[in-house]
Amino acid sequence: MEFTNKDSFFTKLQAGQGQPFVIAGPCSAETEEQVMQTAVALQQQGVKLFRAGIWKPRSRPNAFEGVGQQGLLWLRRVKQELGLLVTTEVATGRHVEEALKQEVDVLWIGARTTVNPFAVQEIADALQGVRVPVMVKNPVNPDLALWIGAIERIYNTGITDLAAIHRGFSSYDEAKYRNSPLWQIPIELKARYQGMPLIVDPSHIGGKRELIFPLTQKALDLGYDGMMIETHPTPDLALSDAAQQVTPDALKSILARLQVRKATYDDAELVNRAEELRLQIDAADHEIIAALAKRMALVEQIGTYKKLNNVQVLQLERWKEIFRSRAEWADEAGINSAFVEELYKLIHVESIRKQTQILDRD
Structure with a gap:
């Protein structure tokens, strides 16, 4: 697989050469008002790509599993009224078709889907002949081959605007993080495919909002290209993953504190x-x-x-x-x-x- 940064979608998200890009928005689209309130605040901060989960595959039933198709109309409103690009997670071929019908700009494949080659292939089949950027999260278990396999299936459709999202890996051990970072796995992926953007998802790695800053800073120190941070106007009232979401103001503070290192020595x-x-x-x-x-x-x-x-x-x-x-x-x-x-x-x-x-x- 070959990836080039020139004129790629993700390169255009950067504020300047070598600058990381920001993807932000709520874990789940809950109401039209919540979506618009968050999007307005993020637009004012200069965020270009707005994220929100429409379909939320959960580990167990009887939890909030997203508002479904109506949420796509809210994302379309964000595009039309605020000029933001929008992205959402897809887990089936039907999700792909519905998202593209409502002109969603970027799709992402979640960790629970990446782990299943049959599900990824169904998504790839729905993407045949389509030119839409796709982000692929790492599988829930620490398996680099599965992650690469999912990326390859999408790449084989002809899509080269691909990015990998590092959201950490499940562990049975009690630990500091919700999902263990296991940094060596995404670093190995980055070493193999140097032109493909690598995005950190500190919200899911840490599971706590206070861990977002240090995890993001470490990712930037390792040369990551962007970050996806869950943002909600009232995080403690969120219907999913409340503890790991931040307010738009808190996001602004986090971004202001981050340091971007030089890629090479200049002396x-x-x-x-x-x-x-x-x-x-x-x-x-x-x-x-x-x-x-x-x-x-x-x-x-x-x-x-x-x-x-x-x-x-x-x-x-x-x-x-x-x-x-x-x-x-x-x-x-x-x-x-x-x-x-x-x-x-x-x-x-x-x-x-x-x-x-x-x-x-x-």
């Missing part, structure tokens, strides 16, 4: 200094790889020793000791202990694999 001396540091990092990485090779050689020796003495691979007390002591060593060295724990999980899994391989040899 020759800084470039040279950065290159020196990168060379030192490369040298340190060589040392890390050499140390890992030495460790794995020792793992092979102990695997052979276990085989000779008919001892099982997994020694649970040793496993516990490694995770306890390495985390302590990390704290003493001023390194994030949680990072070291994750690192040693990978190292230990590889150690078990190598020892099991030795025990299984004839």
Whole structure:
């Protein structure tokens, strides 16, 4: 897949070259008055693309699932009276047809739909021969292949004005965020498809309005192209996702605080200094790889020793000791202990694999 920023829809949303664009509006279109009130406030702030959910696929029944087709008429009014572009989520081929009939400018595919290739293909079939920008949210589970697959299905219809929305990934663990960011997954997507815009959805990642600013700032620091932030005139009274929505005034404050970093160094001396540091990092990485090779050689020796003495691979007390002591060593060295724990999980899994391989040899 090839994407070019020149003359793309999302490039035109930017206030200036290299500036992130803003997509804002309520989680759900609830009433015509609420939609118009929000849109007027956002237009005054210079927001160009207004979002609102019309059909709201929920995890469980008996919750507010959107106003449906009548909400499209409210979006059309936003376009006609305020000159804003509008976008909404589609989950079926019929949704696509109804949205396009009411001249919705941009469609997005939600996380619960992205996870289902059959549903995405139905949407792709409805988009055949249509030239409308499409945004694809990551699937609810951390599966890069599913995310890429959904993007490919839309791309194969001939649509190249595509963007990816990072809204975080579901987790069973209790955590700070509603959906775990797992930044490495969208970063990998961005590395593969450099011309495709990457948009952060801090509302869904954080699940709390106070987390919107730090999450958005981190995304901008990572080179994201835009943000989608849920905005509601009275968030606490919202019919869906009340805790993660902000007022238009709060959005204005958030946007004013954000810092946009330069993409590259603009001074020759800084470039040279950065290159020196990168060379030192490369040298340190060589040392890390050499140390890992030495460790794995020792793992092979102990695997052979276990085989000779008919001892099982997994020694649970040793496993516990490694995770306890390495985390302590990390704290003493001023390194994030949680990072070291994750690192040693990978190292230990590889150690078990190598020892099991030795025990299984004839």
